[in-house]
Amino acid sequence: MQSIPVDTTRLGVLRCAIAPEAKLSNPDTQEVKKDRDGNPVYTVAVTVRQDRRRISVIEIAVSGEPKGIEEGQVVKVTGLTAFVWSMGDRHGVSFRADAVTPVHGTAAPGKGGGA
Numbered sequence: 869m870q871s872i873p874v875d876t877t878r879l880g881v882l883r884c885a886i887a888p889e890a891k892l893s894n895p896d897t898q899e900v901k902k903d904r905d906g907n908p909v910y911t912v913a914v915t916v917r918q919d920r921r922r923i924s925v926i927e928i929a930v931s932g933e934p935k936g937i938e939e940g941q942v943v944k945v946t947g948l949t950a951f952v953w954s955m956g957d958r959h960g961v962s963f964r965a966d967a968v969t970p971v972h973g974t975a976a977p978g979k980g981g982g983a
Contacts, residue, residue: 870951872949873948874948874963882914882916883940883941884968885914888910888911888912888968890933891908891909907931911929913926913927914928914968928945928948937969941970942971943970944970945965947966950963
């Protein structure tokens with residue numbers, strides 16, 4: 869699997885679309901996926917809008933539960949890497965980050981504050 873570092877400074881404003889959710893390795897047993905160090909893996913859906921283009925949503929996997937992130941909140945993504953994958957006739961790009969953290973001073977619409 870090829871990994872590609874992503875320059876998040878070129879992605880515009882990153883906003884949480886879906887709050888962190890535990891990534892399941894087995895949906896039948898609800899077993900949470902673990903990283904190599906045994907930490908639970910979470911997924912955060914983030915909206916990306918670059919250069920006034922349409923908005924895209926990417927799901928970012930991160931080790932450990934990201935704290936203080938709410939839907940609609942502006943977030944900072946550290947160490948974002950894209951991975952190109954294929955399995956049989958299926959293929960795509962997945963994303964992993966070292967951390968997803970809230971940007972202080974911003975709030976989801978209707979929650980007070982603003983940016």
